[in-house]
Amino acid sequence: MHTISITPFKNKLNYPLTKKDITVLQINLGKRCNLACTHCHVEAGPKRTEELSPEVCQQLIEIIHRFPEIQIVDLTGGAPEMNYGFKPLVEAARANNKQVIVRSNLTIYFVDGFSDLPEYFAQHELKVVASMPCYLADNVDKMRGFGVFDHSIKALQWLNKLGYGKEQNLILDLVYNPQLPTSEKFSLAPEQANLERDYKIFLQKHFGIVFNNLFTITNLPVGRTQMYLERKKLYTSYLQFLESHFNNGTIDHLMCRDQLSIDYLGNVYDCDFNQMMNLPAKALNGETLTVKKLLEADSLDLISEIQAAAYCYGCTAGCGSSCGGALV
Template identity: 45%
Template structure:
């Protein structure tokens, strides 16, 4: 696994005859007179572990079927307690494939019973793993908001990124979700996630959403609610691919040169607190993978949760943050700018 959080990006400011300069993300914010701080915590994003039935080429978690890191009941209970005590309205469950964790259904039902909106980042193909056939019904019973990656509406691109046979299984899974009402009935939300299959930025969200809706309906009769565009983050497995394919420098330049200050206000790190499978706290899932902790002195673990310290904290940044501020911006909820 490649981890190099200190990497800095060469930035060209566009004026003639000036040499390339190295400007960090923080310095870039200062140049724009921007201050990136957390606001009220509205989403607890819990990464329950790195175990996954897939091993996607762009995965920032380095998740795969051979990973063994998974959350335990004690950490889950700490998270549930914090959500109840501080009335955090949304639990966003991610992984890996969260459904493979033994306590997944306990986590979902307990969070739901305490009144939270529960979102699950569901990779679709996990539905065909052992004992997972009833997932659509389980999701529907708990009104889970399902967020599923489908990088393209064609097989070639999807399988190139997510593995051979993934597209066909994903289409089948989407049909199962539609059959129980997802993407069709009110209250059963099915959102899809597009990310580029390569070293380029996502297209405009509304435009590609319209393409997905038209093509998935025409080819497979599939319905969904929204499509979110997400930029590939230059960390972990995607960074490995950028380097091995000779695209690292040009992609980094693309991100930096596409910096859009209008995205900063809506960045997900401002209202989301990320928790890892051990209970450690981060500003986002990407910082979690780079092991860049929250900028606070005493509340770095869910068991030490202190809302006074966490709200208003300065967000810890590094060069990968240019991925969230490029073009229309990127977050777990899609474009932000």
Template identity: 60%
Template sequence: MVLSSNSLQATASANAFETALGSPLTKQNIQVLQINLGRRCNLSCTHCHVEAGPHRTEELTPAVLAQLLEILDRFPQIRTVDLTGGAPEMNYGFRPLVERAHALGKEIIVRSNLTIFFEPGFADLPAYFTQHQVRVVASLPCYLPDNVDSMRGQGVYDSSIRAIQQLNALGYGTDPNLILDLVYNPPIPKDENFRLTPSQAALEGDYKAYLAENFDIAFNQLLTITNIPIGRTRFQLEHRGLLAPYTEFLAAHHNPANVSGLMCRNELSIDYEGRVYDCDFNQMAGVSACTPDGEPITLERLLAAESLDVIATVQTRPYCYGCTAGSGSSCGGALTN
């Protein structure tokens, strides 16, 4: 088969990260099920790679919810159920998944924007999280108000502080069973003065000191996450002519020590239509996880195969350098010191 120049370029681009590794990135035993429940959200953050917002209507269907519940029941190897969105709390299927995962003794992560607590119909969320011992991973891209509001919307910082105080009052941040982690995202670059994500440990100290002194707030960990050039981040980089140089910057700072801890290796990322991806970023880029013979994977295929471990290698793209640059980046924060 003779490939066109466009096809050759696309193939080279897709394989750039794999070439840097020197071999395909292999999948490991699946332990994490990350589920994107939909694009509906009460915020429209400038850095959102999901491009979520109040006017998005895509969300989980009853049929996909039934498949997910069956997956949880049939595969005890799943240790963590990681719920994201959009605002996951706003999308169909959120509470049934929390309750089934809790009944099965799984770790439950909810990636919350915190401001959802103050939307009509969601005021009970702090108590609900406490009841089900949900680990709350909450976006607070800076400990200073101006930076947060510029990225996430006017008033978001104040709402986030009030929400954290509500969680603290219920034991989050101090009770070992009630984990509250905050997430730092750097601003999207406006010029070629690119910087790696700061030291997670040092920045966590700054967050904890400032928030304790000014708001009497406690939390467990700070997770630093690199801006991956996907979604709105990609759009803004392209608009400024920075997409290629930013991707090259990430590639130039590739750290092989981060590869062993990449989140894509032991997780499945599921979209609201039941399609399976290696990670959330591949999901947003439309890069499906595949069987060794190249067939895209769905929940239906996993159930038919009676196995979650049907993927041999991770689908990689140049934006994968965002997860290996510097100290690394994953849904659990930095990968190395």
């Protein structure tokens, strides 16, 4: 066990962290993935078999139909496209006029049985948020596996051909993750707007690729990133580094404030990181929540206080970090 001289996150705030109105339903469909990236906080991979069940899928479709306040359905994984329920959830959300985000690793389009995905995305006007931790091949392949960069480039060109990054209703966003640290010379993600400009210039010049936005996401010490940091004996010092860059201005914009994160078993969490660390959301009476309980209560507003942990410093360091990039 670590003896960590870290201020408990709750003590950093002078008030409880509470939910706002829920507008985002983020669903982790399972851990199946065609890649096994070194920084993956979900610990997804080709050998994982956990995925959504038909029963939970049906409950989620009911949630999507029943609650008009949900504006965004955010589908993640693993590779969300590989897991049960992907297309039924997409179609239920689009039928209810909700924006659908698919968090795509891009390489899935070249796996047998998934080559229809880019056209399917365009047909349903899905917003594609794609992992692209660097615009240099060597860095991407180091983090995500040999050949991933080339496949990602081909996938982005394919999406561009269909109008992604060009047409108003076909949004293509990329996600930058810093390299994992090798020493205590830690750094936060570069300034998002400047890095986005660099990405755009490089990808356009070398590959003719265009996209909408770049999101910079901090590596949170969760999942494989946590294991890596522990192996390198950097876990405690990385947490201290994140705490030392705490920015109170990020609190109002944290993704946990207006979203529910659902796992493949139908359990409810405040965010994807809490989900991976098995820190469930709690109702006023202290009981853990499930999709079934939300339906029985006919309400999405059962959570009194957001569950927080030391890794929350990752979302509140510097410019902040969320599934939608920098916060301030």
